[in-house]
Amino acid sequence: MSNFYFIDTKGNKTYETSAYQWIGDDGELLDLWFKPKISQEKFHQKKFSLWRYLEFLPLNEAKELVSLGEPITPLVEITFLNGFTAKIKQDQLFPTGSYKDRGAAVLISFLKMLGAKHILQDSSGNAGASIAAYAAQAGITCEIFLPADTAPNKILQMQAYGAKIRKIEGDRAATAKATLIAAKGKVYASHSYNPVFFQGTKTFAYELIEQLNFIAPKAVVLPAGNGTLLLGCYIGFSEMYESGLISQMPKLVAVQTSACNPLYRKFFGLNPMEKINKTLAEGIAIPDPIRGEQMLEAVKKTGGTFISVEEEEIGATWKELAAKGFFIEPTSAATIAGLLKYAANTADSSETVSLFSGNGLKSSDKINQIIFNS
């Protein structure tokens, strides 16, 4: 018997989990109702991967897990040029080069458990690469919709995994629209609609707390695009807090860029954005995140805040980290620029943690711009 089900975000209607159910019948977003019983003894002591937390994932009926060898990502202490020191989780070390593998490993295992044979997904980059890789590993065929101007290296990576690519002219919203039409009656392995993706990203919170000897940090600084990590962290920290495993909820600090900061503006009651500008941080340039209200609520409930960073700060932070030997995606440098800004404006920024969300190897176009101004 399943101990989880889908529930619409207004809380009115519940649905048995099915691979085809990624949205409520009346168009409501779905959450997963799942209350795993959390205790330290249930951590799988012999598995040094995200499957260490398998007991807390909605996979109790899975005959096999779809895995590419997800590491426990190192928590590295870095001292920045301004003297500030923070612990940074190295999520760029995942098999496809980003933390999205956390969500994809769990979502594709879940869809396989439910019998999916073909999936579709839309993404402008890393989520598509993750879903394509895990679908390949699972023997599930996969179609990815993406904006025609997506970074060529990211398209190449998805093609390499055997995904069928559907390039859509226009902006990210045009791709989302085309996908929603194509997804009717199909298995839509969406990283923002399907709530099971967030069950995977919540493993970031579990790992972090274990690495910190079960003492919650005061704040965690996270990217805020579609909120897949932010909301996953909110779920994970809440589960641990409610079960008494940690004694405080970390503040969630969400980073956007001035080029595209719809939630930052809402949070501080500013006028809405008029247009999106070009940004080095393509991964968080989401003008209308579908779970935006949930993201705002998670930040508010934890006493956190939003930070908006400038292009110059992203470039300078990227260069500072590269000079230390870290080759990360410019989107990841935006998060770290946000961390530095948060630290500079917060009385007690000790015990603040963040992450490198993606590997630089597939962002040569943006990195060229940073290094050579081209």
Ligand SMILES: Cc1ncc(COP(=O)(O)O)c(C=O)c1O
């Ligand atoms: C490298 C990287 N960092 C951060 C993000 C932000 O994503 P989200 O807010 O959905 O967690 C993305 C999204 O694609 C990404 O690729």
